[in-house]
Amino acid sequence: MEDLNLPPIDYAALSPILILFGVACLGVLVEAFAPRRARHPVQLVLAIGGSVAALVMVVLERNTRVVTIGDAVAIDGPSLFLQGAILLLGIVSLLLIGERSLEAGGPFVAQAALTVGSEKDNRQAQGAPGNTEIYPLAVFALSGMLLFVAANDLLTMFIALEVLSLPLYLLCALARRKRLLSQEAALKYFLLGSYASAFFLFGVALLYGYAGGVNLQQINEAVAASQNSDILLYAGLALLAIGLLFKVAAAPFHVWTPDVYQGAPTPVTAFMAACTKVAGFGALLRVLYVAFEGVQWDYQPVIGTIAVLTMIVGSVLAVTQQDIKRLLAYSSIANAGYLLVGVVAQNREGVSSTLFYLVAYGFTVLAAFGVVSLVRDADGEATHLSRWAGLGRRSPLLAAIFTFLMLAFAGIPLTSGFISKFVVFGAAIDGGQSWLVVAGVVTSMIIAFPYLRVIVMMWLSEPAETTPTVSVPGWMTSAAVFIGVLATLALGVVPSPLLDLTNDASLFVR
């Protein structure tokens, strides 16, 4: 028997992914061997330290452009940029996840499967020590995201998708308060997510039948030259796109988003809103730009229609929301629509503007959920909008920060929200997609209304008896909110360094 031919492996280029996999496995061992008291600090330091180390490796490898390990992973400009973005946003999310001072025992419970309302469950909601397995799980999710945006064949992409999704399903179930909502969110996300994964997998199978391989380059060549029926190509692309659009919460595959965002623990919601969105759009960009460039004129109108639908659904339904987390969920759907506008632009500016938008939106949404986690009463977070009335009188600083973030979401100049919308729409006009820009501007005006309503409510309403207190944040939440606000401001005032970076990073390797 001849020897096995191992493919050449560029370990340096893969090192960010490998570091995070290693850190997650170490975290599992810490659970087994470290004493209970020491686990939380050790896990926190390990997770953040590992992410920083991976980020350093991404920066060191910034000029690498290779396809390695049997063509399974492409390390190029977009994937390095997205990996860096995911790691930065992930570190800030880990700060939110690590906060222990807001609630006795931390924001996560230890036993997710207890019957809601039972005596044991009430006891654990009242401050039993939470679990620390969330750190390995979050790092697993992060490493899956890093692989997801760099995957160069559909099989690797599918497995990375599962690695990033599975821990997220579980993390959703661990909220300390409102246990029923949390369990419902986890189950709903799991069932719908598996359904979307099945669509993705079937799309991969059809594309294999079409192209004779699942490598993105192979599909690209097959699109130009294959003799097989085009029905396989279009059906495969459609099913694949459904799987990916589900992850980024584009309409009509968005129905899980409000329930899951509301039910999940707020730090986990922030993590999903920032990092999963980056990963999902990164993979979508790679699939559409590398594998299906040859049929871009065929899918452009379809994705464009989905973008318009997503913007309309997100912004119109956001107007009717009474819960701040659901409002932010619909805002996240609308933002997915704006991001799709950049994806559809089909030019280099389209890629770079989408990358910019992802980073800008990620920091803003992290800070927003950080603030949400601070407004609390005796029952945990007070997320109903009526409870936020008069918050500006009680705690002006927090209300001012949230006002700034809302204005950034609405796209007011001097915030990153304005610049990112501007570059995305600019790219779409260059790509000849002005109808999308019209829809984008109209829906931006619609969705400004709920944002402004929150602001008016905070500043102009009289505080009621039931207006919740604002917890004094621990240093970790303060740091996360501060970083988010600073990035929102900085990217709004001096966006050119990041714009240059995204421009340099916007070429896919083939």
Add this chain to the structure above:
Amino acid sequence: MSGADVLLLALGAVAVGAGALVVTTRHLVRAGLHLVVCLGAIAGLYLVLGAELVAWVQVLIYVGAVVILLLFAVMLTRAPIGPADDLDRAAWPAALVGAGSGLGLAALFVSAYGWRAVEVAEPGTAGLMGDRIFGSWVLPFEVVSVLLLAALIGAIVVSRPDIGAKDAKERAR
């Protein structure tokens, strides 16, 4: 029509028939046993197509492990053993979705390939599979193990009993 074609059609009919019985029977245990027949027939399909390793893995994992797990779940929970009327919901929507997607996919394949035969390059022997898995697919293969580890940790997180509760009580004393 060659012998292989006849075998394929026969096994396919067995798989579809057993699958239909799985969803129409009113005995939970019988549904599990019909599933064995269905999955076994699919393993036979793989064998006819020359994918011997996939066929045996199908028998080992699905027929062996998954169905046994299912039957254990029936045994360990208080699931009804005899015929149960409450197993069935309104069947029409499900039948519509199932038949719709099944026929749709069949139409897709017919229109894509017509009735011509597609040559398979090499039969899926164990040697070839091993070569591919550890050659070109080594990264996905390794990442699957990470996925399984994450799933394992997750299962523990979701379902573990109250570890350390006794310590807390003793400390309270």
